[in-house]
Amino acid sequence: MEQLLRQIDDHKKEISSFNATDEKQVEDFRIKYLGSKGIVKAIMGEMKNVATENKKEAGQLLNEFKVFVEGKYNELKESAVGSQESSASTIDLSLPGDNLPIGSRHPVVLMRNRIVSIFQRLGFAVAEGPEIEDDWHNFGALNLPEHHPARDMQDTFYVQQNPDWVLRTHTSNVQIREMEKGKLPIRMVMPGRVYRNETVSARSHCFFHQVEGLYIDENVSFADLKQTLYFFVKEMYGKDVKVRFRPSYFPFTEPSAEMDVSCFICGGSGCNICKKTGWVEILGCGMVHPNVLTNCNIDPAKYTGFAFGMGIERPAMLKYEINDIRLFSENDVRFLKQFTSAI
Numbered sequence: 133m134e135q136l137l138r139q140i141d142d143h144k145k146e147i148s149s150f151n152a153t154d155e156k157q158v159e160d161f162r163i164k165y166l167g168s169k170g171i172v173k174a175i176m177g178e179m180k181n182v183a184t185e186n187k188k189e190a191g192q193l194l195n196e197f198k199v200f201v202e203g204k205y206n207e208l209k210e211s212a213v214g215s216q217e218s219s220a221s222t223i224d225l226s227l228p229g230d231n232l233p234i235g236s237r238h239p240v241v242l243m244r245n246r247i248v249s250i251f252q253r254l255g256f257a258v259a260e261g262p263e264i265e266d267d268w269h270n271f272g273a274l275n276l277p278e279h280h281p282a283r284d285m286q287d288t289f290y291v292q293q294n295p296d297w298v299l300r301t302h303t304s305n306v307q308i309r310e311m312e313k314g315k316l317p318i319r320m321v322m323p324g325r326v327y328r329n330e331t332v333s334a335r336s337h338c339f340f341h342q343v344e345g346l347y348i349d350e351n352v353s354f355a356d357l358k359q360t361l362y363f364f365v366k367e368m369y370g371k372d373v374k375v376r377f378r379p380s381y382f383p384f385t386e387p388s389a390e391m392d393v394s395c396f397i398c399g400g401s402g403c404n405i406c407k408k409t410g411w412v413e414i415l416g417c418g419m420v421h422p423n424v425l426t427n428c429n430i431d432p433a434k435y436t437g438f439a440f441g442m443g444i445e446r447p448a449m450l451k452y453e454i455n456d457i458r459l460f461s462e463n464d465v466r467f468l469k470q471f472t473s474a475i
């Protein structure tokens with residue numbers, strides 16, 4: 133029995149310090165210890181020489197030894213495979229990387245960011261609102277009661293499940309939602325997508341994008357409106373561009389105006405873009421109608437404000453010389469990948 137113990141101890145020491153660097157050495161280990169003529173088998177054979185009263189203890193020791201050897205064998209196997217794998221997949225970090233295609237921003241997004249960032253510099257915050265809107269926020273609160281003929285200015289998509297819902301026809305709904313919050317003053321721009329039931333052609337689409345602007349405070353005047361928009365035009369189209377306001381009508385502003393800029397393609401001398409007039413219309417604007425303020429619980433005796441709304445597609449088409457509005461929504465990668473500007 134003692135001899136057996138010593139033998140096992142000696143083997144354990146030898147096994148513990150055994151190291152294999154390749155699979156061949158691991159296999160040698162297996163044959164030496166676990167093979168059919170291996171050491172584990174041989175020691176098992178010694179059992180017959182052990183005295184009967186020690187057999188139980190010896191059996192346990194031998195079993196432990198076998199488990200120990202097998203554990204070591206598995207360990208060697210794993211480390212040998214691992215070291216071979218890592219040497220096979222040595223990565224050359226100095227190789228040049230694969231070039232991934234760089235995406236580009238959508239031209240509508242580029243133009244929206246340009247417009248919004250100019251107003252942000254003037255201290256305007258950015259707000260957004262829902263595209264599916266109720267009648268009140270899209271029309272009613274904007275001084276367009278039911279049956280008002282001005283509703284025909286914007287052909288509307290109605291939502292079948294609920295006759296009170298429309299796809300918003302303009303971003304002016306966000307004006308109402310911001311005013312309703314009751315936090316004054318308001319100085320915000322509100323970009324977003326709008327929908328109108330129009331025949332799709334190269335020049336018009338059933339959905340497009342607008343940026344709305346709203347400034348409400350005490351003593352806001354038409355002069356503020358003009359100066360703000362002058363600044364915008366100079367930043368957007370350059371110092372030499374001329375501006376003109378034409379009287380117009382929107383139910384939610386009074387007085388109302390449309391703003392034209394001198395054609396930045398021909399410089400005002402007349403071309404196809406400005407239809408030979410020398411002017412390009414870019415936005416609608418006006419002083420917020422007192423009824424609209426009242427509808428939003430703002431006292432029109434104390435507060436005044438101005439609002440404006442402009443399309444995004446048209447300036448984008450002019451800037452990037454795009455001649456068909458449908459290209460914006462067709463997702464043709466050949467078209468989209470041409471826009472690489474950083475903003």
Ligand code: PHE
Binds near residue numbers: 301345416417441
């Ligand atoms: N909502 C108007 C339109 O879509 C634009 C506008 C906004 C006009 C704000 C005046 C004030 O045509």
